[in-house]
Amino acid sequence: MELTGSQILIECFKEQGVDTVFGYPGGAILNVYDELYKHSDEIRHILTSHEQGASHAADGYARATGKVGVCLATSGPGATNLVTGIATAYMDSVPMVAITCNVGKGLLGRDSFQEVDISGITMPITKHNFIIKDAEALAPALRKAFAIARSGRPGPVLVDITKNATADKAEYEYRKPEEPKRVTDTIKEEDIEKALEMIQKAERPFIFVGGGSVISGASEAVNAFAHKVHAPVCDSLMGKGAFNGTDPLYTGMLGMHGTKASNFGVAHCDLLITLGARFSDRVTGDTNRFAKKAKILQIDIDPAEINKNVLVNGSVIGDVKSVLDILNEKLPELKHDAWVEEVEALKNQYPLKFDDDRLTGPYVVEELYRVTKGDAVITTEVGQNQMWAAQYYKYKEPRTFLTSGGLGTMGYGLGASIGAKIGRPDKTVVNVAGDGCFRMNMNEIATAARYNVPIIELVLNNHVLGMVRQWQTLYYGERYSATVLNDQVDFVKLAEAMGAVGIRVTKKDEVAPAIEKAISLGRPVVLECVIDSDDKVFPMMSPGAPLEETFDADDLKK
Structure with a gap:
């Protein structure tokens, strides 16, 4: 059937299961908003106070649900107000589709009113972006945008649509979206065998859980793996919740404001098993002195993360859940009682603490x-x-x-x-x-x-x-x-x-x-x-320092 570009956009939203969008209208995107008005019983639009708020709301929706978040903005300043939110989603691998509308095709490149090259601006902070100048190209691009946003290592995709493309007509036919497939073709048998060998030889293993474990839905597999290996577990800021924070094996966050138990434990382990984490500078401190007593095994979906910040001794590239399912099936039950007790002693010796005499x-x-x-x-x-x-x-x-x-x-x-x-x-x-x-x-x-x-x-x-x-x-x-x-x-x-x-x-x-x-x-x-102006976050590791030099308020007094 023949539909306008705006109608095609709404139909593609419905194809993709979109029930909520966050945005702010303007001249270039008016055709889309007129169509949204007619479909308000099917797609809820949340009018934020600022376009940046729309991008963060779409991001929060995506992180909380695991679905693709969607935000809308008009041309020029409307589009540029999304940039911070798009970059935020990009850095944290959040599936998001940002729809912007631009001036008409005939006005592009003329410094027209509220014209900006939003595709060029966002190229470094998106997984992919599209400029759509004709209605015929809209449905294929939107379908690709949602597929790219949610596949592999997720991330934001921008679709910029000229105003004429929202008004012109084109043929549209419903297509059921393909379910995203887990990345398993990169999982090599020799990498799995090496990982198994490293894990079984270790006497003091430590597990480091990152955001990839959340994204892949690997929580049950992570918990099973930790108990099978019988190793203490720390996490990154993005990895929180992938391993149960009330589990006795949990030691707290790793890095600049990580616990002493996690930081000292990783500094003295002989194997660091990293699950979907990218070794941010806030985690490692001085990379030349990071976990120097340990071999490092990194499991990650993105091959670009292997040996990027920290050199590793072994790696498995692929979806974290899929890799852990294989390892959990092949690993015997291991025991590291002395090591777990040693790290438990660190937890008892260095608990998180604060001044309990006042409001903090x-x-x-x-x-x-x-x-x-x-x-x-x-x-x-x-x-x-x-x-x-x-x-x-x-x-x-x-x-x-x-x-x-x-x-x-x-x-x-x-x-x-x-x-x-x-x-x-x-x-x-x-x-x-x-x-x-x-x-x-x-x-x-x-x-x-x-x-x-x-x-x-x-x-x-x-x-x-x-x-x-x-x-x-x-x-x-x-x-x-x-x-x-x-x-x-x-x-x-x-x-x-x-x-x-x-x-x-x-x-x-x-x-x-x-x-x-x-x-x-x-x-x-x-x-x-x-609260008091001089309250501080402790423990702390100075920028560029090694994990072993983590300090707290008591250390400063000494």
Whole structure:
């Protein structure tokens, strides 16, 4: 049948199972929005306060559900406002399709009103992108876009459509999308045999779980593997929840703000088994001194990650779940009692701790964990709030901790929490934020209020840019250049002005009742917890230092 380009776009959305899109209209994309209006009973459109909020919401929706997130924007500044969100998704391998509309084909390349080469701008931060100038090319490109976004190592794809292509007509015929196939053809028998040999020879193995384990749906396989190998387990920021954070074998996060048990354990293991992690500099510190006593076995879907940051002794390229299924079938039950007890002693010797005499970020996160029984979806901003949420909330399941790991995007979490709550309405969704990050995209509280999306924006307000201030304290002689936010912004009044509920907490005994109230209201809530400006995230490893030099507040006093 013959349809306009805009109608084809909507039909392709329906083909791909899209039920929600996030966006902001404008002149070049008006034809698409006119068609969305006619299909509002089939596809829900969430009008965000800013295009960046739309991209983060699509990202949060994708991470929480495992589906492809979709965001829309018009030409020029509308399209460029998506760039930060696209880059965030790219760095963390999030499946997302960004639809932008451009000026008409005849106006391209003439510096026309609101014209920008968004395809050129986003080329380095997308898996692929398309420029569609004719309606006939639209359906094939959209189908490819969704397939590319969700296949292999996922990521964002941009489709830029000229306005004439949204209005012109072309033939359309329904096609059922192909289910994405797991990458298994790269799994070589000799690599599996070497991996098995390395694992069985090890006396002090340590397992490092990364975001690829979440993406591949490998959680059950990871848990089975850890117990079969009988090895302690640490994770990256992106890997949280792939291994049960309440399991006795779990030692906490690895890296700059990882636990001493994880950092010291990896420094002294003889085999580091890495499952879907890319050895970020925030994890390794000095790569020349990273896990020097260990052989390294890396399992990853992306061959480009092998030997990129850290040289490894063995690797298996392929879908993490598929590889672990093979290894779990072939491995005998192993025992490493002395090693597991040694790492358990490290956990007991170096527990996470904070000043319990006053209201602090860690105390708030621990209370959040207790009240929600560890069953909430937690999104975060970036900085101290992010690290405390990673350290003090125990993640038992994958897709329950959503954070900007690779790009470190301040302002990510609020939009992501809206997308996550829409994707997982059965879950309590809390965005753990700092006051600096909240200022970045606080306008999305109005979005949550407009649609009555009952997210909780938990603001740890220390009136400073906390993580930057921490570095200024430790490395810049306490010169607090442009990091003090001690002004007159009232977050409670701000929340109320936007149609949400505002609650302020200044004492420890107020925290749990405030969280319980926020959950019970069934409305968007801004819960402000006022903490000290000089609270710090510990443990910490200085940039470029080895894991063995991780320090905490007690070490600084000494």
